[in-house]
Amino acid sequence: MRAAHWRVALQAALASFLTAATLSADAGEKYVHAARGAEAKFEYCTTCHGPSAQGFRGFYVMPRLAGQPAQYIENQLLAFLQQRRRNPVMANVAHGITPSMFPALAKRMSALNPPPFGGAPSGEAALGREIFAHGLPDQNVPACSACHGPDAKGQREIPRLAGQLYWYMVQTLSLWNSERGQGGREDISWIMRPTVANLTPKQIQAVAEYVSALR
Amino acid sequence: MSRILRKISVLTLALLIAGPIWADELAIRNCGWCHGMSGQGYSKAPRLAGQRRDYIVNQLRAFATHQRDETLGVKYMWNATANLDPLTAGKLADYFSALPPEAMKDGESDLVVDGRAIFENGVPDENIPACQACHGPQAQGVRALPRLGGLSFLYLKRRLEDWAQGRDLSGTPMPRIAAALSPTQIAALASFLSFVEVGASER
Numbered sequence: 001m002r003a004a005h006w007r008v009a010l011q012a013a014l015a016s017f018l019t020a021a022t023l024s025a026d027a028g029e030k031y032v033h034a035a036r037g038a039e040a041k042f043e044y045c046t047t048c049h050g051p052s053a054q055g056f057r058g059f060y061v062m063p064r065l066a067g068q069p070a071q072y073i074e075n076q077l078l079a080f081l082q083q084r085r086r087n088p089v090m091a092n093v094a095h096g097i098t099p100s101m102f103p104a105l106a107k108r109m110s111a112l113n114p115p116p117f118g119g120a121p122s123g124e125a126a127l128g129r130e131i132f133a134h135g136l137p138d139q140n141v142p143a144c145s146a147c148h149g150p151d152a153k154g155q156r157e158i159p160r161l162a163g164q165l166y167w168y169m170v171q172t173l174s175l176w177n178s179e180r181g182q183g184g185r186e187d188i189s190w191i192m193r194p195t196v197a198n199l200t201p202k203q204i205q206a207v208a209e210y211v212s213a214l215r
Numbered sequence: 216m217s218r219i220l221r222k223i224s225v226l227t228l229a230l231l232i233a234g235p236i237w238a239d240e241l242a243i244r245n246c247g248w249c250h251g252m253s254g255q256g257y258s259k260a261p262r263l264a265g266q267r268r269d270y271i272v273n274q275l276r277a278f279a280t281h282q283r284d285e286t287l288g289v290k291y292m293w294n295a296t297a298n299l300d301p302l303t304a305g306k307l308a309d310y311f312s313a314l315p316p317e318a319m320k321d322g323e324s325d326l327v328v329d330g331r332a333i334f335e336n337g338v339p340d341e342n343i344p345a346c347q348a349c350h351g352p353q354a355q356g357v358r359a360l361p362r363l364g365g366l367s368f369l370y371l372k373r374r375l376e377d378w379a380q381g382r383d384l385s386g387t388p389m390p391r392i393a394a395a396l397s398p399t400q401i402a403a404l405a406s407f408l409s410f411v412e413v414g415a416s417e418r
Binding site: 040041043044046047048051056057058059060062089092093095096097 | 336337339340342344345347348349350351352355356357358360387388391392
């Protein structure tokens with residue numbers, strides 16, 4: 001009889017101890033990493049480019065990758081490896097990804113469609129819309145929509161501009177010759193050289209405002 | 216009688232003028248008990264001097280709303296921010312962000328080279344991004360992204376460990392990054408950063 005009492009008491013103590021242990025284990029919900037391979041690399045990209053690849057404004061601006069044409073993403077990753085596009089941080093990153101993973105990664109990014117990052121000014125968006133749709137014939141600036149598409153979604157190796165971060169657009173267009181075109185005439189980005197040179201800073205800001213708000 | 220009235224009115228006037236100044240000073244002094252009167256940090260409390268204004272405001276809000284829930288934050292900062300109104304929080308942030316920061320230099324100097332490499336390049340093979348992409352090439356921070364340069368080794372190490380153990384999950388993407396770092400890598404980063412001085416361009 002006495003032994004039975006002890007057994008019950010012991011079981012109760014053990015049960016409460018186990019419950020407490022489980023509870024305290026639940027309290028700290030440790031971050032669990034995704035699987036290896038392409039999915040782990042996808043998570044790696046989103047660390048800087050935002051949880052749904054919508055872009056992020058850190059010390060440097062991390063561009064939106066979500067919804068970019070898969071071919072554009074693949075080409076840019078290759079461009080970092082081949083030094084057609086020079087960026088010390090991204091050169092390191094691209095070297096950490098096996099090229100055979102590029103297509104899967106690019107496909108994964110292109111399928112995303114989060115809303116724009118936001119935070120841009122909007123005072124000149126009307127001028128931006130005009131330049132985007134019709135260009136500036138007097139300044140030899142063609143309509144952006146001719147290549148980037150009427151809805152700015154891009155095609156093949158031509159990037160999507162819809163929802164791209166305002167600051168990224170301004171920086172890239174303002175400093176074109178150091179941000180792009182290092183691959184010479186063979187690189188597709190070469191085509192932007194004369195166009196960018198014909199835009200004033202105010203016009204660049206206007207285009208950036210307009211496209212950054214597009215969904 | 217009129218003498219007493221005059222005395223009272225003078226006293227009232229003095230309190231009315233001094234009251235607001237005194238109140239602000241008191242709030243600053245309250246922070247100073249732990250963070251040091253010149254905001255340079257002390258023991259477990261991080262340096263506030265030279266920290267980014269928007270970051271200080273954000274973090275005060277995160278403590279007040281209990282989003283930031285690492286052990287020491289729960290213990291000290293939840294109470295400290297419980298009755299802090301946004302106006303006072305903004306003034307505190309103005310005050311501390313304007314103070315000149317000094318590097319704590321309490322890390323291990325042998326680990327500085329390794330820490331710098333992770334900070335500048337990340338570890339691509341281990342999916343660890345370069346810290347400088349968000350925190351800046353001199354670890355100076357920007358807007359709501361904190362300055363890391365010169366913070367204490369002990370604070371930086373504990374903060375990364377807290378994230379790795381699943382605390383303060385609101386601090387995206389830091390929990391993911393911290394969980395990918397080894398204890399040696401955490402010690403290296405914290406050591407390197409503790410020696411980083413404020414950039415010459417900022418002085």
